[in-house]
Amino acid sequence: MTDALAQLTGQGYAVIRNAVSVAACERALAGIDAFKRVHRAAIRDNANEHGQLYRVVNMHLAIDALADVFAENSALATCDRFFGEPATLYTSLYYERGSEQALHRDTPYFCTRPADRYLGMWLALDDVDADNGPLRVVPRSHLLPAIDVAALARELFPDPASIPPISDLGWNAYQAAVQRQCDERGMLAQEIHVKRGDMIIWHPSMFHGGSPHQVRQRSRRSLVMHVTPQGVPVHHIDVFFDPDKPVAAKADWRYYRHGQRRIARFREIDFGHTHKLAVRRWRWPWP
């Protein structure tokens, strides 16, 4: 069996089959279904005609069975070895349909100092194949030559002191530069087909995205978990484009313990960046 850490560092991603038991996935899905039944008004604007949610940020804070699939998954051992210390959960994204996101690196919004103190973990809560929006990756794209972000920033942001933390301009320009590098080398994306309970881990500089979701009535439930060692601050575009910008050494959020793991404590769940709810109102099951 190929070592998952060697795959992650060599190919930019690793697939860990059965990282979470099917029973644990089903408990998480039951928790989400209960949440949706009870909180119809909260999800109304996010769900599509098939009732499928899109990009719910930090749902694990409200639903313990969803936090369980983070705390009790065998892929964490690979993340721990990559970091040299235990991985903690920073944030998550829950989808019930394909993200269909263009190919991108996460680093402009998951920027750490030093680099590579972040990993993406993607858990299949449904079987996912060519029909229902699989993840796609460009193998070895994390090894492409470094892009001169300082030069890009000079073009995009005349005043370096006012580079915003969130910027579509910065994001799109950087991803286009990575895409050009891939095109020049003939590097193509590959779909990854998975079964419920399989986990994909990607390197912070892995170029990846979501394939088209062809059979819309079939769900594609998945949970992306953004993991870091405890206390690592995660920066955004302003730091990413300004390598000399002074940054805090420690994250300004706290953690709570869940099983054997630690999870960053935030106050809100965000539905597709349009609707926010306070976590304490939505815990399920009620304690």
Ligand SMILES: O=C(O)CCC(=O)C(=O)O
């Ligand atoms: O789930 C997907 O289709 C893609 C997710 C992704 O690219 C991301 O969260 O960065």
